[in-house]
Amino acid sequence: MLDRRQGARDKVIYGGVAEVDGQDGSRDCVVRNISESGARIEFPNVVKLPKEKMSLTIARKGRSFLAKVVWWRDNFVGVAFSSEQPYDLPVSDIEERLRKSEKKKRQLQRRINELLGEG
DSSP states (O other), X not given: OOXXXXXXXXXXXXXXXXXXXXTTEEEEEEEEEEOSSEEEEEOSSOOOOOSSEEEEEEXXXXXXXXXEEEEEETTEEEEEXXXXXXXXXXXXXXXXXXXXXXXXXXXHHHHHHXXXXXX
C-alpha cells in the first residue's frame, strides 16, 4: 500500500471532538496518530462525514485544527489539516494553581514538622 503522507505520524491516544457545521453538532472521537499535516481518528461507531471542512479539537494539545476528510473506513477517518491558521484553545491555569498548591503543601508540612519538634 502506497503511503502518501507528507510526514511521519506519531502514534497517540488523545481524546478529541469533531465538529461539522450544519450537521449533528459535535462527536467525540479518539485521535490514534497525528502529524503536522493530518491525523487518523476513530469514532465509537460508523460515521459518515462530509469532505468539506470540519474542526478537530484536541484538548490535550490545547489546539483545534481545521481539517478535510481524506478517507474513511468503518469508524476510522483520515483527515488532512487545512493550511488555514488553526486557533488555540483558552489556556488553562491549572498548572499554575497546582504549583501554588504544592508550594503551600510544602510550607504546611514544614510548619507541622516544626510544631512536632521534628524540624
